[in-house]
Amino acid sequence: MSKKTFKRVVFILFFIYCAALAFVLFFPNLHRSPVAARRYNLIPFETVAGLISRLFEGTINPDIVIRNIGVNILLFMPMGAFLPILFNKLGKLWKTVLVCFAAVVLAEAVQLIFILGSFDVDDIILNTSGAAIGYGIVSIPALKRILIRN
Numbered sequence: 001m002s003k004k005t006f007k008r009v010v011f012i013l014f015f016i017y018c019a020a021l022a023f024v025l026f027f028p029n030l031h032r033s034p035v036a037a038r039r040y041n042l043i044p045f046e047t048v049a050g051l052i053s054r055l056f057e058g059t060i061n062p063d064i065v066i067r068n069i070g071v072n073i074l075l076f077m078p079m080g081a082f083l084p085i086l087f088n089k090l091g092k093l094w095k096t097v098l099v100c101f102a103a104v105v106l107a108e109a110v111q112l113i114f115i116l117g118s119f120d121v122d123d124i125i126l127n128t129s130g131a132a133i134g135y136g137i138v139s140i141p142a143l144k145r146i147l148i149r150n
Contacts, residue, residue, distance in 0.1 A: 007086065014082040021075065025107050028117050039118035047122040072126035073133065076100055080134025085147060093135055100131035 001009075041047055051068055054060035079100050083090045090096045104127040111117035138147060 041120040073130035076127040076130040077134035080131030081138045
């Protein structure tokens, strides 16, 4: 596959990913219970610590904890992987993480303003961490050689 064709395929996959991400982030009533009022958390790790605390107390199902933390990390892993492949200027970790951080903050703000979810600094931390992990995966030397070849 030529480099140009490879980039086109990756761009199409990125577009599909962005559409799915928008669906998950901005159409909550279709896949989770609606948020009745504006909620927010500005204290780092408060939500995560609360979930873990409730897990150890036995007052929450472990699946809820795993889904909350895991999904927040997984949601932005593809973005961290796609961006440096598609945009040469985002070839450094800090640049990709900065762009992903800005996207996450924007998404959280939109959720808060339009009452589509809650603004949670923990989501920002977990989503941005996921993006960094995605970047790390495509930066693995053996995988990077394959991607660069295309």
